[in-house]
Amino acid sequence: MTQVIIMLAVGLIAGIAGAILGLGGGIIITPVLTLAMGINIKYAIGASIIAVIATSSGATIAYLRDNVLNLRVAMFLEIFTTIGAILGAILNGILSPVVLYLIFGLLLIYSGYNMIRKLRAGSEILQRVHPDPIAEKLELNSSYYDKAADKTVDYQVEHVPAGAAVMFGAGIASGLLGIGSGAFKVMALDTFMKMPLKPSTSTSNLMMGVTAAASATVYFFNGSIQPLIAVPLALGILVGATMGSRIMQILPSRWIRIIFVPIIFYIGLQMFLKGFGVNI
C-alpha cells in the first residue's frame, strides 16, 4: 500500500515537471525506483517508457486545442527519431554505447551553456532578415499564443538539417540506451533550430510519446513492464502532466529556462561520466 502511494506521488511530481519541461521524467523516476525503492533496473526502464507515454498523452489532453505546439515540426522530425529508434534497437549489442554517451553528454552540456547565454541576452531573436529556405518550404514557421506574456509570438525555424540530424541521433540513443527521450528533443528544437522555449517543450512532449510508443511494445512483451509498478505511476503521471501542461502556459519562458539549465547540465554530466564508466 505504501509503495502504491509513493508511486502515485512520484508520478504526480514527474508528470508536472515533465509536462512543463518537455522531458520524459526518467530523471526523476529511475533514481526513485532503483535507488530509493530497490527495484530492478529492468523494471525501472520498463516503467520509464510507460512514464514517457503517460507524460506525453497527459499533456496532450490538457487542452482540446493546443495552440503552443508545432505539429508540422513534430511530424517532420518524428520521421528521423522513429527511424533512429528502430536502428538503435537493432544495433543494441553491436554499437558501443560509450561514444554515444560522450557525444550526447557533451551536446547537452553545450546546450546548457547556450541556454545560459540566452538568459543573459534577455529577449530572444525570433525573426531573421533571411528566412531559412528549408523551413519555408516545409512551412515550419509558425506562431503561438503566450499566456504569460498575453500576446501572440511569431517565430521562424532555422537549421532544419542540423535539427533533423540531432533528432536522428537522439532516436538512436533512446532506442539503444533508453535515455534522454525529452532532453535531446528540447535541445534540437531550442538550441539548434532556434524555436522559442514553450513551443520547444510542448513539441518535445508530443514527439517523445510517439518515439516511446515505437519501442514500447518490445518492453511490453519481454516482461519489463510490471503492472503493479507501471499502473499507479502512469495514473499519477496522467493527472500531473495535465496540470503541468496548464502551469507551463502561464509560466514566463524565462522561469522555465532557469529551471531547465541545472537539469540539462546534470543529465549531460551524468551521461558524459557514464561514458567513462562513472555513475553519479
Next chain:
Amino acid sequence: MDNKDAKNAEEEKISKEMAQVEIMIGQILRIGVIISAVIMLIGFIAYGIQGSTGLPSHGAVTITAIATGLLSFKSGSVMMLGLFCLILTPVLRVVVSIYAFYVEKDSLYVWITSAVLVILLFALFIGHS
C-alpha cells in the same frame, strides 16, 4: 471586389472548419487517454480485491496469457490491457493528425505524417515478434 470577398469567405469557412476539426480531435484524444486510465484503474481496484495479479511475476508476457486472464477478469491482465491502450494513444495522435492535415488540404504533411505512421506500425510489429 466580389471575387476578393468570395475568396475571404472561403478562407473563413476553411478556418472555421479547421477549428471544429481541431476540437473534435482534442475530444477523440481525451476519450482515448481516459479509456486507458479507466481500464488501468479498474484493474488496480480489482487487484486490491483479488490480492494477486494472476500473471507470472517475471518473464515474457504473451498475448494469450493476457487474453486468458481477461476472460476470468484477473487484475494483472486488466492492468496490462490498460497499459497497452496507453501505449496506443500516441499512435492515435498520429492517425488523427493525418486527418487534420487532410482537412487543411496540406498534402505534403498528409504524406509526412502517413510516413510516420507506417514507421511506427513497423516498429510496433517488430517489438512483438
